[in-house]
Amino acid sequence: MNQDNIESILEETRIFSPPQSDTSFSSLDHWQITSDAFTTDFEGTWGKLAQQHLTWQKTFTQVLDETNPPFYRWFSDGQINLSENCLDRHVKYGLGDRTAIIWQGEAGDVRHISYTELLANVCKAANTLKSLGVKTGDRVVLYMPMIPETAMAMLACARIGATHSVVFGGFSAQSLRDRIEDAGASVVITADGGYRRGVVHALKLSVDDALSQGCKSVNHLLVVKHGGNDVAWQEGRDVDWHEALAAQSDICPAEILDSEHPLFILYTSGSTGKPKGIVHSTAGYLLWAHLTMQYSFDFKPESDVFWCTADVGWITGHSYSVYGPLSNGGTSLMYEGVPTYPDAGRIWKICQEHQVTVFYTAPTAIRALIKAGDDYPNAYDLSKLRVLGTVGEPINPEAWMWYHKTIGQERCPIVDTWWQTETGGHMIAPMPFATPTKPGSATLPLPGVFAEVVDADGEVVKEGGGLLVLTKPWPSMLRGIWGDKSRFIETYWQKFANKGYYFAGDGARKDEDGYIWIMGRVDDVLNVSGHRLGTMEIESALVSHPAVAEAAVVGCPDDIKGEGIFAFVTLKTTETNDLVQVLRAHVSQEIGAIAKPDVIRFTHDLPKTRSGKIMRRLLRDIAAGKAITSDISTLENQSVIAILQGQ
Numbered sequence: 001m002n003q004d005n006i007e008s009i010l011e012e013t014r015i016f017s018p019p020q021s022d023t024s025f026s027s028l029d030h031w032q033i034t035s036d037a038f039t040t041d042f043e044g045t046w047g048k049l050a051q052q053h054l055t056w057q058k059t060f061t062q063v064l065d066e067t068n069p070p071f072y073r074w075f076s077d078g079q080i081n082l083s084e085n086c087l088d089r090h091v092k093y094g095l096g097d098r099t100a101i102i103w104q105g106e107a108g109d110v111r112h113i114s115y116t117e118l119l120a121n122v123c124k125a126a127n128t129l130k131s132l133g134v135k136t137g138d139r140v141v142l143y144m145p146m147i148p149e150t151a152m153a154m155l156a157c158a159r160i161g162a163t164h165s166v167v168f169g170g171f172s173a174q175s176l177r178d179r180i181e182d183a184g185a186s187v188v189i190t191a192d193g194g195y196r197r198g199v200v201h202a203l204k205l206s207v208d209d210a211l212s213q214g215c216k217s218v219n220h221l222l223v224v225k226h227g228g229n230d231v232a233w234q235e236g237r238d239v240d241w242h243e244a245l246a247a248q249s250d251i252c253p254a255e256i257l258d259s260e261h262p263l264f265i266l267y268t269s270g271s272t273g274k275p276k277g278i279v280h281s282t283a284g285y286l287l288w289a290h291l292t293m294q295y296s297f298d299f300k301p302e303s304d305v306f307w308c309t310a311d312v313g314w315i316t317g318h319s320y321s322v323y324g325p326l327s328n329g330g331t332s333l334m335y336e337g338v339p340t341y342p343d344a345g346r347i348w349k350i351c352q353e354h355q356v357t358v359f360y361t362a363p364t365a366i367r368a369l370i371k372a373g374d375d376y377p378n379a380y381d382l383s384k385l386r387v388l389g390t391v392g393e394p395i396n397p398e399a400w401m402w403y404h405k406t407i408g409q410e411r412c413p414i415v416d417t418w419w420q421t422e423t424g425g426h427m428i429a430p431m432p433f434a435t436p437t438k439p440g441s442a443t444l445p446l447p448g449v450f451a452e453v454v455d456a457d458g459e460v461v462k463e464g465g466g467l468l469v470l471t472k473p474w475p476s477m478l479r480g481i482w483g484d485k486s487r488f489i490e491t492y493w494q495k496f497a498n499k500g501y502y503f504a505g506d507g508a509r510k511d512e513d514g515y516i517w518i519m520g521r522v523d524d525v526l527n528v529s530g531h532r533l534g535t536m537e538i539e540s541a542l543v544s545h546p547a548v549a550e551a552a553v554v555g556c557p558d559d560i561k562g563e564g565i566f567a568f569v570t571l572k573t574t575e576t577n578d579l580v581q582v583l584r585a586h587v588s589q590e591i592g593a594i595a596k597p598d599v600i601r602f603t604h605d606l607p608k609t610r611s612g613k614i615m616r617r618l619l620r621d622i623a624a625g626k627a628i629t630s631d632i633s634t635l636e637n638q639s640v641i642a643i644l645q646g647q
């Protein structure tokens with residue numbers, strides 16, 4: 001987070017009482033009582049919730065197996081199918097006609113899909129996958145736009161026990177290839193195209209490109225015709241989604257699966273090397289996606305229309321566009337396009353038209369909407385909104401206040417949710433009608449979550465700054481990194497191995513009320529518009545260009561994106577006029593448009609210590625345009641500073 005935000009958060013003293021409500025968590029006492037239940041009987045409380053909220057194929061007898069930490073297992077002798085929990089049980093109890101998904105296309109088309117219809121399509125898709133040879137335990141990669149077929153494909157995988165891995169449609173063919181290969185997927189599901197800003201984005205073209213080299217594990221490509229554009233077709237390999245589903249039965253028994261069966265792999269960036277495939281289990285993940293809908297959003301499936309603006313290519317889309325709302329039998333809105341297209345009123349127009357009651361987005365979107373002006377939200381009826389959530393990055397108090405006043409009309413509680421791809425669901429967040437809120441703080445751990453701020457030795461900081469850890473396992477915790485046990489241990493568990501704490505990678509501060517304020521990543525991971533990007537990944541993309549000798553990437557303050565990407569580059573060749581553009585395009589091709597550096601500064605040398613380490617703190621100060629505070633006495637070549645500063 002940039003310095004101005006940190007300062008405004010440190011000075012923040014406002015407290016907002018939760019609005020009155022007759023909901024089950026309507027005072028901080030309810031939060032306390034529920035949290036205490038976990039302190040008194042950790043496993044018993046989790047076990048009871050898992051029994052009450054989920055439908056089991058075979059009930060479990062053991063809640064938590066901690067014989068081999070950090071490889072924790074939850075409800076491990078139970079059996080459960082996630083798609084049955086998201087679909088069959090609602091239809092069985094008479095909710096078949098309820099709308100499961102409201103889909104809003106960018107071009108204006110709308111679809112309402114009932115639970116009955118969704119179940120039938122999921123069964124057909126599951127039978128299609130089977131007919132393509134997909135078996136329990138196989139991996140299926142999805143590279144899709146935000147359309148109902150994406151949710152159907154995820155649920156179809158879950159139904160037959162195929163582990164899905166959704167790759168965000170904005171990632172390049174190269175990134176897609178890396179993920180397909182790492183996961184060893186046998187089928188890729190994609191679309192001919194998806195709409196973004198009025199233009200059809202040719203997804204299948206990227207898949208064809210990815211499969212043109214490597215990806216030997218892939219046997220079939222299942223293609224949803226959606227964008228209406230011409231696509232190349234490889235007979236025998238490519239299968240038309242609609243044609244294939246039409247030929248299948250709408251009945252497909254839900255596979256009997258163990259609680260710990262790997263539900264999905266989702267790739268995320270780390271501070272070193274290639275993106276890591278975060279593995280989530282079935283039962284534990286589902287339980288927390290289900291419960292947090294109620295804890296953090298006060299979700300009422302019979303009356304709420306829930307809209308999470310995240311793409312399903314990210315964990316937020318998995319847990320809160322698809323699995324959380326559907327497991328509760330509620331209505332989830334999916335929007336295909338860009339939130340500011342054709343203008344900055346699009347989000348508010350959708351809220352009005354579909355009577356959205358709970359809205360969940362990222363601070364970066366809020367900041368962009370603030371910039372567009374209040375006339376946009378003021379032109380729409382937002383009176384149905386009752387809870388407003390944010391996720392992905394620290395929210396600056398000004399953005400929080402605007403969300404609270406202009407969008408929430410001071411009526412809607414603001415729920416700032418801290419969590420990660422690895423945690424599966426919210427960890428630190430207010431309960432909207434129970435927890436008093438403070439602008440910029442994610443407030444308190446949810447019931448069942450044991451979070452602390454600790455010093456470098458792992459000692460708990462009662463008040464003040466430190467590192468954020470989770471001191472107890474939780475059901476929706478990641479089960480590992482796909483194919484890399486040691487990286488899993490090193491990344492999350494090594495730092496506080498003597499205590500057995502999970503290290504989140506974030507810095508945080510605890511105030512006098514025990515409220516937690518997230519201060520941002522403490523590793524070499526950038527948070528750009530709420531998306532995680534590894535500096536090393538961008539550096540390797542840059543040095544893979546023939547003109548580049550060396551690159552160092554750091555974050556820089558950005559008013560809208562929270563953090564921007566600043567690259568310092570040394571060249572093998574002489575600088576040409578278009579080189580900045582060429583390198584930005586190269587990074588885009590290697591990783592995806594989200595990783596394009598905002599600034600590229602050429603230098604003949606990078607600042608290094610005598611032992612050869614790049615002085616990143618110095619580069620961060622320079623990128624922020626700040627006075628240099630780092631100790632530069634060990635810098636070999638001091639004259640490089642003026643060049644780095646662009647002078």
Ligand code: WT7
Nearest residue numbers: 391392393394416417418419420421518521532
């Ligand atoms: C990182 C996780 C899981 C949601 C989407 C991002 C940052 C997330 C907040 C918040 C401050 C936040 C952290 C975290 N982050 N939510 N409410 N306040 N920071 O998931 O890509 O796995 O990134 O996002 O730095 O470690 P992700």
